[in-house]
Amino acid sequence: MTGPERSGASAPERGKKELRRWRQYLANERAEAAVYRELAQRRAGEERAILLALADAEGRHEAHWADLLGTDAGKPVAADARTRFLAVLARRFGSVFVLALAQRAEARSPYDSDPHATAAMAADERIHGEVVRGLAARGRKRLSGTFRAAVFGANDGLVSNLALVLGIAATGVSTGFVLFSGIAGLLAGALSMGAGEYVSVRSQRELLEASTPDPDAQGVLPDLDVDANELALVYRARGMTEERAIVHATQVLAAMHASEAAPATGPLGTADDYESVGTGLAAAASSFCFFASGALIPILPFMFGMEGLAAIIVSSVLVGIALLITGAVVGLLSGAPPLKRALRQLAIGFGAAAVTYVLGLAFGGAVA
Structure with missing residues (x-):
């Protein structure tokens, strides 16, 4: 069934607007097929075959728009910025981040509402999103243990030490005291996070082993x-x-x-897959390092000799940028809107810091 038949039109309109949109679709389909082929080169076995099949499917969509354009195809146009960015990431990294972005790209397909796209094409794009979701889930599972510790560690370091530094600074104490408090908070928090993560992961693995x-x-x-x-x-x-x-x-x-032998797979079942849990030492080291790196950012202005309100503002700006980055990364990996997750992370972090700053002002005023 062709696009015009689907919409009930006798023939596709060939106005400038339609031609421009079809050329863009054609360029995007070519670029998306190239992304899947690029990712396939970095995979093996079943994942490689799946990605190549997705590239072939995008090729069918490309052929649809090429046939519709006919002699009006003109010179090739560039794919949209999102697809070009995806292609760059695929060439450079080929990681789960690219698959997460591709998942979002498939979910935003305009074919559902475009009368010149076939129903099969619209259905393809929806199913492609689920295929990429499945591939991305494999990558998320492989890194979820240590990645979870890293993200939580960095975020906790940023928020807790910013709150501590702002709360202490608001009382009006010396810059040296604020810096010492921040360093103490960094070490105490990093050690606590590392130890807690080790115990958590080891306990989880032991529970899984008990069920094996x-x-x-x-x-x-x-x-x-x-x-x-x-x-x-x-x-x-x-x-x-x-x-x-x-x-x-x-x-x-x-x-x-x-x-006269037990099956190779084991008749009583197989051991659980521990990839999603990670190892205790890896999680502890990751949590320690990322908490420390996050907690270092709020005290940087004080380490370089800044004082008073200027140091507080610079510290807040630096932490705000870091919170936006960590929130966006989590959003990308989870398939959620990165901007929304970034702003949520920023609001939570600044909300906690604002509470301690106000308490510091109140406490400093009461002491004075």
Whole structure:
């Protein structure tokens, strides 16, 4: 079904506005196909095949606009700024950040409301978004453990030390005292974050390990009574219905007796994937370093000898920029609007700092 048939028009209008829009679509589809091919070069196996299939699908969309334009295609135009930026990132990095941006790009497709795009093209773009979401989820899972510690560490360092520094500075104490308080807050917070993250991740891994099937239990399976088939109880305990558990256990035991060995995958199940949890030491080191780097920013003006209101303003501006960056990064990786997440991060950080600053002013006035 062609675009005009979908909209009920007898033939596509060829006004300047339509031609300009179609040429832009054509350029964007070419650029998006190139992005997927660029990403595929950095992948292997199934992920590579999926990305190449997405590039082929974008090629079909490209052909649609090329056919619609015909001799009016004219000179190739540049893709829009968003798609060009995506292409640059794909060439330079090829990371989960690019996939997260591509996910958002697919979700913003204009084909749903464009009468000259086919219904199949609009459906393709929606499904492409889900495909890219799945690919991006793999990358998010691989980095979520240490990345979570890094982002939370940096954000906590920024907010807590800014609040501490502003609160102390508002009381009217000397610059040296403010600087010392900030350094103490940096060290205390970084050590606390690192230790807490280590304990948290280790505890989570230990809980997962407690649920992992015991490898020694598989050795006794050949001696089980096939008629009683208590292996079915294992599968029922892991969530299968009674009927399905009995059938599955019977198949496992039959295959085991036929080969006189346990299946390679393990009839009692496989160990949980710990990639999303990370390791305790990696999470602790990441949390310590990022908290310290975040907590360093609010005290930089005081370290360089600035005093009073000027130091407070510079400290707040530096922290505000860092909060916007961390918020935008989290937004990109989560597939959410980066600007919205950045502003939310900024509002939370400045809100906490404002409270301590007001308390510092009140306390300083009361002491005076």
